[in-house]
Amino acid sequence: MLTKNQVIDAICRLNPTAPIDWLSGFDLSALRRYYEHLLITLEPRGTRGWVRMSDTPAVITRRPAA
Numbered sequence: 001m002l003t004k005n006q007v008i009d010a011i012c013r014l015n016p017t018a019p020i021d022w023l024s025g026f027d028l029s030a031l032r033r034y035y036e037h038l039l040i041t042l043e044p045r046g047t048r049g050w051v052r053m054s055d056t057p058a059v060i061t062r063r064p065a066a
Helices: 004-014 028-041
Strands: none
């Protein structure tokens, strides 16, 4: 099983634009989910689908800061 730092390193290899300090703010389970999502994007379309976790909303909105 990969450690948090190993998962962050793996994510950065697939997504070099992701800042390490930003990724460090997430817990290990969230990082693993994101890493799995990135791995699926490397496969040809239609071979395997990514399934959104049931505890996350499909649409998120934000209000601008005043």
